[in-house]
Amino acid sequence: MASMITENGTFTLMPQPKDHQFKYALSAAVAVEIMLVLGLVWYGQTTPPPPVIKPKEHVIAVQVVSLPPPPPKVIPQPKPVPPKPVVQHMTPPPPRPHPRVVIPPKPVPVPTPPVKTVTPPAPKPVPVPPAPPVPPKPVVTPPPPAPPPLSAVQTASLMGRYVGLLRPMIQQNLHVPAELRAMGLNGKATVQFEVSPSGKVLWAKIIDPSPLSAVNRAALAAVESGSFPPFLKKMPKQNTIFQIPVEVGASSN
Numbered sequence: 001m002a003s004m005i006t007e008n009g010t011f012t013l014m015p016q017p018k019d020h021q022f023k024y025a026l027s028a029a030v031a032v033e034i035m036l037v038l039g040l041v042w043y044g045q046t047t048p049p050p051p052v053i054k055p056k057e058h059v060i061a062v063q064v065v066s067l068p069p070p071p072p073k074v075i076p077q078p079k080p081v082p083p084k085p086v087v088q089h090m091t092p093p094p095p096r097p098h099p100r101v102v103i104p105p106k107p108v109p110v111p112t113p114p115v116k117t118v119t120p121p122a123p124k125p126v127p128v129p130p131a132p133p134v135p136p137k138p139v140v141t142p143p144p145p146a147p148p149p150l151s152a153v154q155t156a157s158l159m160g161r162y163v164g165l166l167r168p169m170i171q172q173n174l175h176v177p178a179e180l181r182a183m184g185l186n187g188k189a190t191v192q193f194e195v196s197p198s199g200k201v202l203w204a205k206i207i208d209p210s211p212l213s214a215v216n217r218a219a220l221a222a223v224e225s226g227s228f229p230p231f232l233k234k235m236p237k238q239n240t241i242f243q244i245p246v247e248v249g250a251s252s253n
Contacts, residue, residue: 158235163242166228170246174222177214177248186249187215191223193244197237199228207243219246 180186190208193201204223209216223246231237 154234155236158232159240162232162235163244166226166242166244169226169228170222170244173226174218174246174248177218180212180214180218180249185212186247187212188245188247189216189219190243190245191219192241193223194239194241195228196239197231197235199230201226201228202239208245210248215248218248222246 187210189206189210191204192207193204195201201224204220206216206220210219223244231240
C-alpha cells in the first residue's frame with residue numbers, strides 16, 4: 001500500500017504499483033525534491049528574509065479508508081423445476097333446463113262500432129205567461145178608538161149589577177141537606193170564586209165558613225154547579241174574583 005496526499009490535505013492509501021513503475025516514480029520524486037531544495041537555497045541568498053510570521057497551525061485529518069474486499073463469485077444454482085400441477089378432470093354438471101316462456105298470442109283487435117252522436121232537439125220556447133195584474137192595495141181602516149176607562153164608581157156599579165144577577169142563581173142551585181131541614185137549622189158561609197168573561201167558574205173555595213159543615217158543603221156546591229151569564233157590556237173583559245155570602249137553612253127555599 002502507498003500513501004497519497006490529495007488537494008485537501010488528506011492521505012489516501014493506494015495499492016502498490018508494479019516494480020518498474022514504482023522505480024520510475026521514486027526516482028522522479030527524488031529529482032523533484034532535489035530541485036526544490038536547490039531553488040529554495042538560491043532564493044534565500046538573493047532575497048532578504050521576510051518577516052517572521054507565525055504560521056497558523058493546521059490540523060490535517062488523516063482518514064484511513066479500507067477498500068471493501070471483492071465480492072465472492074456467485075455460483076449460479078439451477079432453478080428448481082416446479083412440479084407439474086395435477087389436473088383433475090371433472091365432468092361438468094348437466095345444464096339446467098331453461099324454463100319455457102309461453103308467449104300469449106296477440107289479441108285480435110275487435111272493431112268497435114262507430115258511435116252515433118245524437119243531437120238533442122232544441123227545446124221549444126216556453127211561452128211566458130203574462131204577469132198578473134197588481135191588486136190594489138187594501139185600504140186599512142183604523143180601529144175605532146178605545147172607549148175611555150171607567151171610573152171606580154162606574155166599575156163598582158157594574159160589578160154590583162152583575163153580582164145581583166149571580167145571587168138568585170146561586171140560591172136557585174142551592175140544595176139544603178135533609179138533616180138541616182129536620183132539625184130546623186140555618187147557617188151562612190162566604191164563598192170566593194173566579195169567573196171568566198164568558199161566565200165560567202174557574203175555581204171556588206170557602207173563606208168564611210159556618211160552624212155547620214153541612215152548610216159549607218151546600219154553599220160551595222151551589223157556586224161550583226152554577227152556570228153564570230157573561231160579563232156585562234162595559235165590564236172589563238178579564239177574569240174577576242167575587243165573594244158572595246150564601247145562606248143555607250130550612251127557610252132558604
